[in-house]
Amino acid sequence: MKTTRTLPLVVQAGAPALAIGIWAVWSSAAGSIYFPPLTKILEAFQQTWLFDRFASDLLPSIIRVGLGYGIGCLTGVILGFILGRTQFLRDMTAPVLHFARALPAPALLPFMMVVFGLGDGMKIGLIAFGTFFPVLLSTLDGVRSVEPTYLDAAKSYGISRRDRIFRVLLPASLPQIMAGMRTSLALALILIVISEMVASTSGIGYFVLQAQRTYQLPEMWGAMLLLGLLGITFNAVFVLVERRSLRWYHGSRVTADQQ
Amino acid sequence: MLNTNPTKDVVSAITAADTATPVPSPAEGSHNILESRSKTGVRPRQRAIRRYMAGLAGVAVAVVVFQLLPLTGIVSQETFPTASEDFTALIAALGTSVFWAALGDTLLGWAIALLIAVAVAVPLGVAIGAFAALDWASKILIEFLRPIPSVSLIPLAVLVFGISQTSAVFLAVFGSVWPILVHTIYGVKSVDPVATDTGKSFGFGRFSRLRLITLPSALPYIATGLRISAAISLVLIITAGLVIGSPGLGKQIALAQQSASYASMYGLILATGLLGWAANSGLEAVERRVLKWHTSHRATGNES
Numbered sequence: 001m002k003t004t005r006t007l008p009l010v011v012q013a014g015a016p017a018l019a020i021g022i023w024a025v026w027s028s029a030a031g032s033i034y035f036p037p038l039t040k041i042l043e044a045f046q047q048t049w050l051f052d053r054f055a056s057d058l059l060p061s062i063i064r065v066g067l068g069y070g071i072g073c074l075t076g077v078i079l080g081f082i083l084g085r086t087q088f089l090r091d092m093t094a095p096v097l098h099f100a101r102a103l104p105a106p107a108l109l110p111f112m113m114v115v116f117g118l119g120d121g122m123k124i125g126l127i128a129f130g131t132f133f134p135v136l137l138s139t140l141d142g143v144r145s146v147e148p149t150y151l152d153a154a155k156s157y158g159i160s161r162r163d164r165i166f167r168v169l170l171p172a173s174l175p176q177i178m179a180g181m182r183t184s185l186a187l188a189l190i191l192i193v194i195s196e197m198v199a200s201t202s203g204i205g206y207f208v209l210q211a212q213r214t215y216q217l218p219e220m221w222g223a224m225l226l227l228g229l230l231g232i233t234f235n236a237v238f239v240l241v242e243r244r245s246l247r248w249y250h251g252s253r254v255t256a257d258q259q
Numbered sequence: 260m261l262n263t264n265p266t267k268d269v270v271s272a273i274t275a276a277d278t279a280t281p282v283p284s285p286a287e288g289s290h291n292i293l294e295s296r297s298k299t300g301v302r303p304r305q306r307a308i309r310r311y312m313a314g315l316a317g318v319a320v321a322v323v324v325f326q327l328l329p330l331t332g333i334v335s336q337e338t339f340p341t342a343s344e345d346f347t348a349l350i351a352a353l354g355t356s357v358f359w360a361a362l363g364d365t366l367l368g369w370a371i372a373l374l375i376a377v378a379v380a381v382p383l384g385v386a387i388g389a390f391a392a393l394d395w396a397s398k399i400l401i402e403f404l405r406p407i408p409s410v411s412l413i414p415l416a417v418l419v420f421g422i423s424q425t426s427a428v429f430l431a432v433f434g435s436v437w438p439i440l441v442h443t444i445y446g447v448k449s450v451d452p453v454a455t456d457t458g459k460s461f462g463f464g465r466f467s468r469l470r471l472i473t474l475p476s477a478l479p480y481i482a483t484g485l486r487i488s489a490a491i492s493l494v495l496i497i498t499a500g501l502v503i504g505s506p507g508l509g510k511q512i513a514l515a516q517q518s519a520s521y522a523s524m525y526g527l528i529l530a531t532g533l534l535g536w537a538a539n540s541g542l543e544a545v546e547r548r549v550l551k552w553h554t555s556h557r558a559t560g561n562e563s
Contacts, residue, residue, distance in 0.1 A: 008395045015396035016403065034418050091313035096321050102539050103532035104494040106501055107509070110516035110524055114338045189408040190494070194502050197413065212414035220414050227411035228403075235406035 036218045045222035053207065058226070061203040064120060065192040068127025072188070073181055076132045080139025080177075081165070090140070101137055105130035105187055106194055113199050123195045130191045131184040138180025142173030175249050178242045185238055189231055204230070340522040349526030358511070358530075365507035365534070368424050368496045369489075372431035376488055380436045381481060384443025388477075389469060394444075401440065409434035409495055410502070417503055424506055427499035434495045435488035439481065446480025447473055479553050482546045489542055493535055508534070 024038040049058060083089050109126060116122040146169060154168045196205025204223055211220035243250070325342040328334055340348075352358040387393045409430055416426035450473045458468045500509020508531050515524035 008391075011392060011395040012398050016399045019400060034415070088313060091310045092317035092320075094310075095314045095318050099532055099536055102490075102536035103528070104497045104535055106494060106498040107512060107528050107531045109501060110512050111528060114516060114521060114524070115334060186406070186408070190410050190498070193408055193410045194413075194498055197410075197502055208411065208414050212418060217418075224411050224415065228407040231406040231408050231411075232403055 033217060036221060040218045041221040041225065044216075044218035045225055048207075048219055048222055049226055057203055057207050060120075061192055061196065061205070062230075064123050064203070065127055065188050068124040068192070069131050069185065069188045071124070072128040072131025072184060073135050075128070076135030076180070076184075077139050077177060079132075080136045081143060081169070083136070084140050084143030084173075097133070097137065101133050105133075105191060109191075109195055109198060112195075118199045122199070123192065126195055127188050127191045130187050134183045134187065135177070135180045138176045138183075139173065141180075142176030143169060145176065146172040171248075175246055178246060182238060182242070185234060186231075189234065193227065338521055340525065344522045345525040345529065348520075348522035349529055352523060352526055352530070358527075361506065361508050361511045362530075362534070364424065365493075365496055365500070365509070368427050368431065368505075368507060369493050369538075372428045372435060372492045372496065373485075373489055375428070375432045376435040376439055376492065377485065379432075380439035380484075381443050384440045384481075385447055385469065385474065385477075387440075388444040388447025389473065401437075405437045405441070410498060413499070413502055416499075422504045426503055427496050427505040427507065430499050431492045431495040435492040438487040438491065439484040442480045442484025442487075443477065446477030446484075449480065450476045479550055482550060486539070486542050486546065489538060490535070493538060497531060 020038075027035050027041075028037040028039070083093065105126075108129060112122050112126045112129075116125060150168055150172060151164065154164050159168070192203075193205040196203035197209045200206045204227055208220055208223035208227065211217070211223060322342050325345075327341075329336040329339045329341050387397050412430060412433060413426075416429050420426040420429060454472050454476065455468055458472050463471065496505075496507060497509040497512075499505045500507040500511075501513050502509075504510050504513065508527060512524055512527045512531070515521070515527055
């Protein structure tokens with residue numbers, strides 16, 4: 001029946017549209033200075049970010065978070081693999097890693113500021129540090145939960161050690177690694193914003209706090225909107241990459257669920 | 260008589276490996292992934308002792324590194340005091356009322372934020388999971404609102420609530436609502452339809468089914484969401500203290516950094532880490548007790 005197929009789509013698309021509509025109407029009518037009309041916010045957004053401050057603020061932020069996230073993920077995966085294969089190293093590092101995982105990463109910002117100064121390197125380092133631990137722990141989890149039969153079968157087929165790691169271990173532990181990288185992405189965004197708010201003279205975080213301090217409220221809201229869009233975009237890209245690289249995993253789970 | 264049937268052992272070994280499911284269960288995060296698998300030939304008690312000693316050795320190495328790093332001049336001792344200086348500063352801070360007041364503020368804010376988040380997210384999640392129309396309506400909204408970094412709301416919080424505990428709680432609530440909501444929805448949707456059908460055929464109404472069958476079945480998922488949210492909430496309360504200056508440990512860390520009392524700063528960071536660790540362990544222990552009855556927590560997951 002046609003109605004039962006289109007009704008969900010209508011509601012799915014209609015509800016957010018309605019929410020935005022309510023926001024637009026209410027913000028124009030309420031006249032509160034803290035909540036400027038949506039039209040003004042969009043105007044300020046277009047003026048600031050397309051493309052006036054694109055190079056001076058948006059690009060540096062993206063580069064910092066990209067570099068920090070990349071470095072953190074890479075080192076996390078590599079170390080996770082090393083630790084995952086050696087029981088003794090795991091036992092030794094267990095308490096320290098549990099503590100480091102429980103430590104809220106933003107608490108390290110003052111430490112980084114004091115020891116490494118206020119430059120780009122500090123920010124990238126902080127993000128890498130914050131990204132490193134969730135990825136390390138989920139890589140560990142992934143490597144440990146790989147079916148030993150896979151590795152034994154590979155070994156008995158005479159597959160070289162290098163191939164065993166890259167073509168058996170890595171794909172098998174990828175779902176867990178991806179889960180860790182997803183958590184780290186959220187943390188990386190938090191860290192770039194606060195490090196720019198506290199210790200920077202460029203970047204979106206710096207701009208949004210400046211706008212708030214100088215009571216330029218449409219610009220502030222515009223920057224907040226940009227941050228939200230950034231979060232949504234990064235997440236969407238991540239989901240795309242995850243879906244592509246874990247196609248076999250999702251497929252096998254669907255089959256398993258259907259049985 | 261000797262066991263002359265080796266094939267049976269091989270078959271049972273293979274089928275035993277087969278039943279190990281790679282799909283993560285909701286309680287998965289709560290077990291210690293750093294624990295060893297059982298090795299033949301070494302008794303459990305010896306293994307546990309060996310593991311404990313190795314862990315202690317690891318901690319000792321870390322402390323020694325932190326002690327020596329400033330002394331050897333690799334990092335400046337002014338900005339990176341030795342471990343012993345940091346510890347002494349922490350012990351000294353424990354004697355001041357300022358520290359305990361700040362700790363109390365942080366804990367209070369964290370608890371209030373978590374309570375509000377649960378009060379909002381669980382009923383909403385159950386409603387969305389149970390009623391298809393709500394699911395459709397909220398789908399895109401959740402997908403778009405969820406990835407927004409909660410710290411981007413800091414300027415708004417400061418404007419509306421000022422430099423107060425309320426801003427911190429506001430921020431923490433926004434960040435912690437999403438994991439609980441998403442996990443609750445997933446948990447409600449994952450309820451065994453046979454169980455709900457059985458309830459229906461016994462004459463239970465919709466709300467009774469929700470209360471007696473759906474909600475208990477979804478509890479492990481909700482618990483996982485709660486554990487994630489607890490960590491996020493603590494991070495955001497501390498962050499609010501650092502960036503905004505709302506009362507709590509975060510503010511104390513920022514103050515120590517600004518007044519160049521670096522040993523206190525490191526001591527406070529250590530205290531924050533210990534707080535996070537204690538909170539996480541505590542929640543895991545509570546979850547284990549309360550959810551003892553659920554299949555995902557039972558020792559042998561025998562599915563027949």
